[in-house]
Amino acid sequence: MRHPYAEAPSYTKWRHAVAAPAMAEVDPAVGFPFRLTRQDRVATAGSCFAQHIGRSLKAQGFAYLVTETAHPFIANVAGPCAYEQFSARYGNVYTARQMLQLVQRALGLFEPADRAWTGPGEAVYDPYRPTVQPGGFISVAELEADRARHLACVRRLLEELDYLVFTLGLTEAWISAEDGAAYPLCPGVAAGRFDPDRHLFVNSGVDAIVADVEAFLALIRSVNPRARLILTVSPVALAATAEDRHVLASNTYSKAVLRVAAETLARRHPEEVAYFPSYEIISGIHNRGSYILDDLRSVSEAGVAHVMASFARNATEQGPEFCPVPAAAAPPRRSALFDDLSRLVKAECDEAMLGA
Amino acid sequence: MADILLIGHSHTQSIVQALQARSAAVGWGVVGMPSGANPVVATGEGYRLDPGVAAGLRRQVGPETLCISTIAGNAHNVLALMATEPPFDFMTPGGAEPVSPRAELVPYASVRLSFRTILDEGDLSMLHATGLAVPEMRYHLESPPPLRDGDLIRSRMDQYFIQTYPEAQVADSWLRLKMWRLHSALFAEACETLGIAFLPAPPEAVDPDGFLRPEFAHETSSTHANVAYGALVADQIERLTR
Numbered sequence: 022m023r024h025p026y027a028e029a030p031s032y033t034k035w036r037h038a039v040a041a042p043a044m045a046e047v048d049p050a051v052g053f054p055f056r057l058t059r060q061d062r063v064a065t066a067g068s069c070f071a072q073h074i075g076r077s078l079k080a081q082g083f084a085y086l087v088t089e090t091a092h093p094f095i096a097n098v099a100g101p102c103a104y105e106q107f108s109a110r111y112g113n114v115y116t117a118r119q120m121l122q123l124v125q126r127a128l129g130l131f132e133p134a135d136r137a138w139t140g141p142g143e144a145v146y147d148p149y150r151p152t153v154q155p156g157g158f159i160s161v162a163e164l165e166a167d168r169a170r171h172l173a174c175v176r177r178l179l180e181e182l183d184y185l186v187f188t189l190g191l192t193e194a195w196i197s198a199e200d201g202a203a204y205p206l207c208p209g210v211a212a213g214r215f216d217p218d219r220h221l222f223v224n225s226g227v228d229a230i231v232a233d234v235e236a237f238l239a240l241i242r243s244v245n246p247r248a249r250l251i252l253t254v255s256p257v258a259l260a261a262t263a264e265d266r267h268v269l270a271s272n273t274y275s276k277a278v279l280r281v282a283a284e285t286l287a288r289r290h291p292e293e294v295a296y297f298p299s300y301e302i303i304s305g306i307h308n309r310g311s312y313i314l315d316d317l318r319s320v321s322e323a324g325v326a327h328v329m330a331s332f333a334r335n336a337t338e339q340g341p342e343f344c345p346v347p348a349a350a351a352p353p354r355r356s357a358l359f360d361d362l363s364r365l366v367k368a369e370c371d372e373a374m375l376g377a
Numbered sequence: 378m379a380d381i382l383l384i385g386h387s388h389t390q391s392i393v394q395a396l397q398a399r400s401a402a403v404g405w406g407v408v409g410m411p412s413g414a415n416p417v418v419a420t421g422e423g424y425r426l427d428p429g430v431a432a433g434l435r436r437q438v439g440p441e442t443l444c445i446s447t448i449a450g451n452a453h454n455v456l457a458l459m460a461t462e463p464p465f466d467f468m469t470p471g472g473a474e475p476v477s478p479r480a481e482l483v484p485y486a487s488v489r490l491s492f493r494t495i496l497d498e499g500d501l502s503m504l505h506a507t508g509l510a511v512p513e514m515r516y517h518l519e520s521p522p523p524l525r526d527g528d529l530i531r532s533r534m535d536q537y538f539i540q541t542y543p544e545a546q547v548a549d550s551w552l553r554l555k556m557w558r559l560h561s562a563l564f565a566e567a568c569e570t571l572g573i574a575f576l577p578a579p580p581e582a583v584d585p586d587g588f589l590r591p592e593f594a595h596e597t598s599s600t601h602a603n604v605a606y607g608a609l610v611a612d613q614i615e616r617l618t619r
Contacts, residue, residue, distance in 0.1 A: 095491040156486035369598040370387035
């Protein structure tokens with residue numbers, strides 16, 4: 022007797038596609054609809070897992086688009102200062118609402134009332150990226166100047182990208198009671214002070230997240246009609262929940278909502294949005310938890326490598342024969358002029374020491 | 378044994394030349410630290426002076442010797458004497474200095490972290506290691522402030538450098554002043570950790586904005602002060618001994 026499963030491809034069957042293959046051979050991204058070329062400019066944003074994707078794309082020779090870079094003078098601390106973690110210096114963008122507002126702010130459509138947080142100490146912090154500047158800013162004026170440059174870089178990113186890889190990280194968020202401005206971190210955690218009258222907790226459902234993603238994609242496409250969106254769901258578990266329940270239950274709920282939202286968006290906008298199943302590669306039972314480190318949250322390099330191998334196979338024009346070519350090394354911090362300046366100063370020191 | 382021992386690098390020399398021109402009331406000695414590779418070695422207990430260098434230093438120190446550091450002092454010039462491309466600038470906590478509108482604004486904390494990282498791996502490790510090798514070291518001398526006038530600086534530079542980089546510009550004067558002040562602040566912090574007093578540049582040598590007055594410019598160096606400046610520093614030191 023014939024039935025639909027009889028002729029279905031093997032990747033649709035758990036025994037063949039998950040249980041039987043070697044761990045590294047499990048590949049849920051089969052049939053991914055987009056094929057990136059090396060000429061496509063790819064940007065990343067989202068929760069911390071998106072950092073891995075950006076780093077791997079760059080290492081594999083893709084045109085990883087970064088519009089906000091550290092001035093060469095501070096290149097030695099670009100990493101600690103959150104440059105090049107993502108395509109611009111926005112830090113982790115955990116929620117779709119935060120991403121929507123980032124796009125709105127970059128396009129001059131939203132200006133949150135909450136402009137700056139103070140503390141710890143005398144330092145000033147950006148409420149919308151409180152961890153990007155170690156030690157904080159020295160004044161609101163300095164913060165505002167840096168933010169203006171940042172948002173200009175984000176705008177250029179939105180105008181120039183071909184693909185945005187956005188990793189949905191959280192459903193839980195804290196927002197301003199005044200105007201709904203979404204914070205990446207609860208005030209008081211890394212900077213600022215928590216005020217229950219001014220800071221509200223929200224836990225977004227599928228409809229709200231779908232609406233936020235559709236809104237920010239529409240805004241991006243209003244300045245860049247060719248832009249496409251690749252969604253992933255972060256496999257990194259919640260560090261804590263603000264719901265009064267076990268964090269494991271909140272984590273399961275959160276990931277389920279994000280996964281359904283991503284699926285909804287990809288089905289609703291197949292020409293513009295695709296879902297890449299990195300969440301499944303990392304969290305699937307096929308790897309028996311081996312892609313998660315001892316803190317039971319962080320993802321191992323082996324897990325990232327599995328994701329990126331699948332991405333190369335299924336989401337690039339090179340297909341299965343794709344052979345990563347490392348990107349050119351970053352330009353050195355020092356130019357010849359400054360190397361020679363160093364020698365000049367040393368020579369002056371030597372001559373001065375000799376009493377010349 | 379000298380009553381006063383200067384331990385350090387090239388900024389010592391203007392002081393020494395000034396002292397040679399006067400009959401000093403106290404005995405002076407100088408220990409020049411190696412000017413090539415950093416004489417600091419990593420040990421299990423942290424950075425320490427090379428044992429040979431440390432032993433040579435210890436031989437110069439008597440029970441009553443006042444040891445004064447003139448270690449390093451030119452890292453700000455290495456980094457920011459000449460303008461970068463693109464130009465950059467930064468605000469400072471006091472906000473006293475102007476910011477160039479044509480420059481890329483870099484957050485102060487980033488500049489500070491960058492500079493601190495470079496100094497920790499170099500000049501400050503030397504100061505720290507020397508302080509441990511010579512606990513008698515009581516003072517560190519601030520290096521001379523920068524000159525305001527870019528043309529004066531260029532005129533004192535090695536002509537080979539000027540000819541090799543004819544388009545290179547001396548960096549904005551306020552940026553150079555800010556970098557010197559940051560350099561001084563980082564040294565002062567390190568001195569506080571070591572229990573060493575930080576002795577500021579003589580106020581008579583500094584104009585109202587904080588630049589080195591042109592009459593104290595070195596005759597052949599764009600990054601050092603002259604004998605007249607050294608004499609003011611020598612006066613400062615002699616006052617310490619009274």
